[in-house]
Amino acid sequence: MSAKVDRLPQAFIWRRVHSLTGLWFVLFLIEHLITNSQAALLLGDNGQGFVRMVNLIHDLPYLTVIEVAFLGIPILIHTAFGIRYALTARPNSMKGDGSKPYLKYNRNRAYTWQRITSWILVVLLIMHVVKFRFLDYPDAVNEGTTNAKYLVSVTMDPGLYTVAQRLGVELIDPKAQEEMKKHRNQNRKALEHVVEDIREQDSTRYSQQDAAILQTAQSYEEKENLDKAITKMKLDPKEVIVVSPSFGKASLLSVRDTFKSWIWVGVYTVFVLCACFHAFNGLWTSMLTWGWVIKSTAQTGARKVAIGLMLLIAFLGLAAVWGTYFLNLKH
Template sequence: MSELTRSQSFFIRHEFAIRRLHSLLGIVPLGLYMCIHLTTNASLLNGTETFQRAVYYIHSLGAALPLVEWGGIFLPLLFHAILGVWIIKTGKSNLGSYKFTGNKRYTWQRWTGLIAFVFLMLHVLHLHGWFHFGPWLAVMKPLGFANFYPYNAASSLAMAMDDWAWGLFWPAFYLIGVWATVFHLANGLWTAGITWGLWISPSAQERATKVCVAFGVLLTVIGTAAWWAAVAPGPEEIAQARETENEMYEAALKTGLVYDMPEKRYEGEEAIADEEESGEIDAIIIEETVIIETEGTDAGADETDSGGDDSDETADADSDE
């Protein structure tokens, strides 16, 4: 028996702990971050100032921001997603034989998990480009990726959503992605309670179902509001938001709320590109001298007149003495 145990994979030997870690990370920090993220984006409905102020507070972390993103978001997401794919591959659904609601939710949980993973990966690529080094961004930006600027949050978000396929692809993609992710989280809360033994009896599971459904409906409303706030602005609203953001940036820079990082501004990015381009071009200034030739008679007359003026000035000087 011990030889069989040793021959088993690491996951099989530690399945109890790994599954609980998988469900826990799906709630904290990923589920918690998703609630905060959607609520922050929905605050755009209250105006550019509210949304931009929230983004400023996030980016005021400065050099610590990448540590928070990787430690609290990206690494837990990768672990949760990779393990989720393994569970999907090894799990067996009996939905074809038994049309129970629980079996349907089991299947929907797996499919929405895959949709959510693809959505989140493309979402990060679309707005942030995955990586922040020059050669990579030089390729991604012309393709319509990495075009979100934190210091011009509302305007750059709306512009990014209006790209591709006459502005139709990204809004549809985000709406489906947000709804699938919300379902995956709300239903995942219910299954996590089963995994952790929080609700085992039928009555406890019924109460938990009502709570998770209410939570899912509320988060769907918030997520849809966040989606609408990003896709609704037109050119005039975007221009107005850009003006407000620039005014807020100057004030935030003076108070020390934000750091002077031109790459996080829409205009700053263009200024950097213009400086790089102008540095490669040498300016050549050519002076032209225009010579006008006059006729000899006119020149002689001018000399006579000038001589007369000099004699008059001399006479005036003598009389003064």
């Protein structure tokens, strides 16, 4: 007679899945804010630490698959169950009409703020992804070639002249953009006929002249692709197009452009503080959930570690928000 094996309740399993995806969110938040802080704290480095890290991530093979599988899906799972738990939560650290318990303990306040920050993060996370992954995401032109360029539009300011020179990027204003539209397609047909004739030849011998013509045609085609991409972008009179040789530099200037606005500084200050509290308060509670800390002294020590990490990562995040433009890359 076989022994009966009790199955784990589904609620228990999904709580653990929610906890694990939350731990993954903590690790990502640490990496993300360490990377972003390098745009502000490494003074005199012109954000090169940030550029190197962003380029390293951007050059990963199958990046879209990685983003979806290791970021999008875990965060979506955590958010979906987090909303469900937030809707059924019963915070008891705020005064009411007396019909519900009112407890002034720190852990009750933390429980309440964990739910409040979850709603704030849902809104701000969607905003952040839409802004930096779609609206302000640099456009790639001729990617995979030695003439790869990355384009992003930013608002012009006097400090951008010297910052662009130090980073080695080109600025295209609306007037220059209009000039490009006028001069596109000149001499293109004549060159295309010559290239077509060479490619139709059945010769297997190396020809220096043919090589020069085909390489020139390829360079011309890449230049055409760049001009086409530039002329297609819509610019306001106060905007310019950044033409960057690397994705990281284009991203750095997009971040700089965002954080010279006091509105965005305020929004991202709230975002960083909510994310850090939610992540590291969740880290501490997950230690209890998984039984990593059982004794009272161990729980106290773990809470101090979580608070220390929260303050450190929050400092790095706020440094990126307040320092990228105002401290490091204003001029």
